[in-house]
Amino acid sequence: MKAKDRVKSKDKHILNLADIVGGARSILYLKEDLVAYDCDGFTIHKHLPKAVVFPKNTQEVAEIIKYCSENNLPFLARGAGTGLSGGAIPLNGEIIISMVRMKKLISVDLENRRAVVEPGFVNLKLTNSISDKGYYYAPDPSSQYCCTIGGNVAENAGGAHCLKYGVTTNHILGLEVVMPNGDIVEIGKDGIPDAPGYDLLGLITGSEGTLGIVTKITVRVLKNPEGKQTVLAYFDRVEDGSQAVSDIISAGIVPAALEMMDKTAIEGVEAAAFPVGHPKDIEAVLLIEVDGIAAGIQEQIDQILEVCRKRNVREVRAAGSEEERARWWANRKTGFGAMGAISPDYLVQDGVIPRSRLPEVLSRINQISSESGLRIANIFHAGDGNLHPLVLFDARKPGESEKALEAGSQCLKVCADVGGTITGEHGVGIEKREEMRFVFTEEEIAAQTDIREVFNPHNLLNAGKLFPSPGRCAEVKKEMKAQAIS
Amino acid sequence: MIAAESISTLKTFFRENQIVHNEASSLFGNSGDVVVSPETEEEIAALLKHADSNGLTINIMGGGTKRGFGGLIEKTDILLSLEKYTGIVEHTPGDMTLTVKAGTRFKDLQDYLAQHNQKISLDPYWPENATIGGIIAANESGPKRLGYGSARDAVIGLRTVYPDGKIIRSGGRVVKNVAGYDMNKLFIGAMGTLGVISEITLKLRPIPKCESLVLISFPKGNLAGIKAFAVKVLDSMIEPVSLELLNPALSDKLAGINAYTLAMSFEDVESSVRYQEEFVSNMLPDDAELLISPKEKADLFWHRFYRHIPNGLDGELPIQTEASLKIGTVNLEALSVLNETELLQDQFNVEIESHGGLGHGLSQVTIRGAESDVANAAAQVRQIAEKAGGYAIVKHLPFELRKKVEVWGNKPSYFFLLQGIKTKVDPNKTLNPNRFIGGI
Numbered sequence: 013m014k015a016k017d018r019v020k021s022k023d024k025h026i027l028n029l030a031d032i033v034g035g036a037r038s039i040l041y042l043k044e045d046l047v048a049y050d051c052d053g054f055t056i057h058k059h060l061p062k063a064v065v066f067p068k069n070t071q072e073v074a075e076i077i078k079y080c081s082e083n084n085l086p087f088l089a090r091g092a093g094t095g096l097s098g099g100a101i102p103l104n105g106e107i108i109i110s111m112v113r114m115k116k117l118i119s120v121d122l123e124n125r126r127a128v129v130e131p132g133f134v135n136l137k138l139t140n141s142i143s144d145k146g147y148y149y150a151p152d153p154s155s156q157y158c159c160t161i162g163g164n165v166a167e168n169a170g171g172a173h174c175l176k177y178g179v180t181t182n183h184i185l186g187l188e189v190v191m192p193n194g195d196i197v198e199i200g201k202d203g204i205p206d207a208p209g210y211d212l213l214g215l216i217t218g219s220e221g222t223l224g225i226v227t228k229i230t231v232r233v234l235k236n237p238e239g240k241q242t243v244l245a246y247f248d249r250v251e252d253g254s255q256a257v258s259d260i261i262s263a264g265i266v267p268a269a270l271e272m273m274d275k276t277a278i279e280g281v282e283a284a285a286f287p288v289g290h291p292k293d294i295e296a297v298l299l300i301e302v303d304g305i306a307a308g309i310q311e312q313i314d315q316i317l318e319v320c321r322k323r324n325v326r327e328v329r330a331a332g333s334e335e336e337r338a339r340w341w342a343n344r345k346t347g348f349g350a351m352g353a354i355s356p357d358y359l360v361q362d363g364v365i366p367r368s369r370l371p372e373v374l375s376r377i378n379q380i381s382s383e384s385g386l387r388i389a390n391i392f393h394a395g396d397g398n399l400h401p402l403v404l405f406d407a408r409k410p411g412e413s414e415k416a417l418e419a420g421s422q423c424l425k426v427c428a429d430v431g432g433t434i435t436g437e438h439g440v441g442i443e444k445r446e447e448m449r450f451v452f453t454e455e456e457i458a459a460q461t462d463i464r465e466v467f468n469p470h471n472l473l474n475a476g477k478l479f480p481s482p483g484r485c486a487e488v489k490k491e492m493k494a495q496a497i498s
Numbered sequence: 499m500i501a502a503e504s505i506s507t508l509k510t511f512f513r514e515n516q517i518v519h520n521e522a523s524s525l526f527g528n529s530g531d532v533v534v535s536p537e538t539e540e541e542i543a544a545l546l547k548h549a550d551s552n553g554l555t556i557n558i559m560g561g562g563t564k565r566g567f568g569g570l571i572e573k574t575d576i577l578l579s580l581e582k583y584t585g586i587v588e589h590t591p592g593d594m595t596l597t598v599k600a601g602t603r604f605k606d607l608q609d610y611l612a613q614h615n616q617k618i619s620l621d622p623y624w625p626e627n628a629t630i631g632g633i634i635a636a637n638e639s640g641p642k643r644l645g646y647g648s649a650r651d652a653v654i655g656l657r658t659v660y661p662d663g664k665i666i667r668s669g670g671r672v673v674k675n676v677a678g679y680d681m682n683k684l685f686i687g688a689m690g691t692l693g694v695i696s697e698i699t700l701k702l703r704p705i706p707k708c709e710s711l712v713l714i715s716f717p718k719g720n721l722a723g724i725k726a727f728a729v730k731v732l733d734s735m736i737e738p739v740s741l742e743l744l745n746p747a748l749s750d751k752l753a754g755i756n757a758y759t760l761a762m763s764f765e766d767v768e769s770s771v772r773y774q775e776e777f778v779s780n781m782l783p784d785d786a787e788l789l790i791s792p793k794e795k796a797d798l799f800w801h802r803f804y805r806h807i808p809n810g811l812d813g814e815l816p817i818q819t820e821a822s823l824k825i826g827t828v829n830l831e832a833l834s835v836l837n838e839t840e841l842l843q844d845q846f847n848v849e850i851e852s853h854g855g856l857g858h859g860l861s862q863v864t865i866r867g868a869e870s871d872v873a874n875a876a877a878q879v880r881q882i883a884e885k886a887g888g889y890a891i892v893k894h895l896p897f898e899l900r901k902k903v904e905v906w907g908n909k910p911s912y913f914f915l916l917q918g919i920k921t922k923v924d925p926n927k928t929l930n931p932n933r934f935i936g937g938i
């Protein structure tokens with residue numbers, strides 16, 4: 013064995029795990045290497061893993077899991093680490109099973125509209141691999157250029173275009189999963205729909221890596237729509253913009269995307285890298301995209317323009333060129349990061365509301381903003397009611413992080429109170445464990461943890477995520493706040 | 499047989515006319531000694547709790563169309579009928595969501611929603627009789643699943659009564675939701691073995707502005723040619739909401755065309771629908787014939803379609819024995835399933851009507867004939883499905899025959915998980931015992 017392949021650790025678990033994955037180049041165990049894995053896209057809570065292993069195939073994943081399970085070592089899976097709710101954070105000093113080496117596109121079968129990928133395969137690469145033949149993979153989270161499909165399955169990721177095409181769960185046809193005891197099971201063989209039995213495919217998708225570790229995924233791929241057009245509309249009053257959203261939907265149009273940004277969000281995106289010249293004094297901008305058969309697009313665009321005009325739109329127009337359309341979308345898709353241009357720090361929230369309640373919800377969020385003294389920008393997948401309040405704060409100012417967390421939680425309470433929910437696409441993770449109580453009773457939470465016990469009886473896999481733990485909750489909240497402040 | 503004391507207990511929380519002694523026997527089984535018809539969710543919960551804590555078993559029934567679907571017990575102690583638990587709980591047209599009680603008939607719902615230019619994007623069989631609860635519990639879908647998805651795509655929230663009487667909500671009233679496990683999926687298609695779904699929240703779609711049906715028939719029955727055409731359609735820019743192949747017998751029954759026929763639906767704005775009709779006309783193979791039906795004729799075709807398979811309603815007994823199977827394969831394998839099941843007609847002296855979705859991989863085969871012939875042919879359909887790499891489940895068969903023909907096929911390798919879930923949720927096997935795969 014070459015010197016660089018030797019593991020410099022006396023810990024027998026590290027040595028044994030290194031053996032499973034084939035030596036020192038497939039495991040990290042030194043503190044300086046582990047620091048990069050102490051959190052994911054949710055950076056408020058941090059904890060070091062015991063080690064990070066990089067398996068190359070399902071067999072290695074199964075052996076790692078069997079080893080962890082037999083030795084009572086907590087473990088979890090990690091993709092690109094872009095998750096926004098802390099699902100991949102090793103709260104209990106887990107062994108992190110990184111899926112980044114399992115990144116093959118295994119097969120593509122366009123006639124039957126399916127593709128098989130390994131979990132570490134990057135979302136956008138799938139579309140890029142089949143676009144020359146006129147096909148694509150629909151779920152498009154904003155991080156799609158780097159997030160993995162395995163992570164998308166764990167979180168049931170969404171995106172701007174899920175209004176018409178659905179979220180990840182609507183596109184998953186089959187999974188190979190390693191159970192927490194090391195058994196390998198295949199669900200939805202060959203992507204054949206409606207396998208007899210309970211729908212485990214649907215249950216595992218979105219379970220935030222707490223029921224098993226996915227090692228192979230069969231996804232549905234779609235034919236590119238023939239035509240596409242985007243409309244931009246400026247409204248002086250948020251109520252008018254909101255009403256226009258409802259009117260478009262009521263008119264029987266199913267847009268591919270229907271996005272809204274409020275005044276503060278507009279200020280952010282205009283100050284950042286992709287400004288398009290949105291006026292600063294409007295209350296809402298809408299971005300409406302229609303796709304489908306080219307012959308039918310103009311009819312729908314005309315109708316959208318008419319609806320907006322009836323709702324006192326200040327200005328409304330369809331994109332004049334593909335370049336203009338792309339600029340509008342770049343401005344919107346980089347919206348979260350753009351807040352960095354007007355605030356040192358920001359916290360993203362992910363509530364969902366019945367879209368007809370938008371004006372009321374926005375006014376209550378404004379109230380939260382003025383009470384907390386923090387600005388809140390709103391970026392909204394208006395078509396499906398998924399609201400992203402961005403709480404702007406300065407972590408250097410004492411107490412402000414704590415206030416931001418509190419304001420974020422209050423925004424979710426507002427969403428829950430109007431009949432909505434606390435997360436539409438980012439997941440619960442660590443971040444929203446307590447907020448689960450806004451939407452579920454103790455009995456309903458217990459019904460879910462009962463199901464977890466069937467799959468993950470010793471709770472060694474990704475423990476401490478998704479569900480509030482009755483005794484510890486107050487303590488964890490305090491700890492989170494302490495960390496946020498430090 | 500349910501004990502007299504139990505009935506007296508039930509009479510303390512149900513009115514006289516909600517409890518009916520059931521002496522009759524049904525051809526399809528899945529019945530009960532007494533029929534109880536709750537009118538509220540509290541009553542459903544009270545009934546389940548009583549049964550669960552007194553060792554009684556319950557069969558659940560909606561409209562009764564699926565009485566012949568699974569189940570090896572002729573009569574449980576109680577038949578819970580949801581026929582009196584009906585009505586819309588909430589409809590917010592602006593949000594395009596609907597919450598409805600499980601016993602509501604599908605057609606009633608669609609008729610109501612049509613006044614708002616909206617609909618549920620499912621197309622199940624027997625819409626006048628089937629209840630929304632039964633459709634969801636059995637995961638029913640039709641040819642338009644290609645365009646609109648299935649129950650798992652349309653349901654956004656459920657209220658489910660657990661066997662111990664707890665009410666468990668899953669999902670919610672919004673169309674995008676990842677809070678906690680996606681428990682809706684667990685109850686959809688669970689055949690009522692985990693709980694009684696009491697309320698269902700669905701996302702709705704607008705009624706399309708224009709609809710048309712294009713029937714393309716292939717008189718020579720050249721399967722390779724049909725496949726080549728289907729592949730070309732799937733690879734083109736057009737977006738049919740159904741691409742369903744009918745066998746000659748079914749095509750004859752529904753449209754008077756005795757040949758393999760592809761039923762393609764287009765639903766969109768008018769300019770798009772006309773363009774797609776034109777597009778298909780231009781790509782038509784030489785040996786195929788095309789018939790474009792406007793909405794009225796298309797409606798009539800679909801009306802017949804959704805009523806062509808047998809159902810479990812009590813009525814006039816059919817002269818022949820009837821069976822209906824659902825087959826799942828990789829999409830285009832539906833072609834070979836249809837082709838091979840045709841041969842069973844001569845082999846077993848049965849009549850076969852079949853259709854398969856070339857864009858979604860689900861086929862349905864209806865067999866009619868003498869009892870033993872139907873049983874043998876049904877068993878053969880499973881072999882055909884498995885040879886094609888798929889599965890077959892028997893959706894409709896008289897009770898006596900279900901003891902001879904395995905309804906669900908082999909247990910999957912992960913059966914321990916299915917059983918584990920059942921044991922957690924319904925440890926006493928109170929609900930729909932032995933109705934589902936592997937005796938769950």
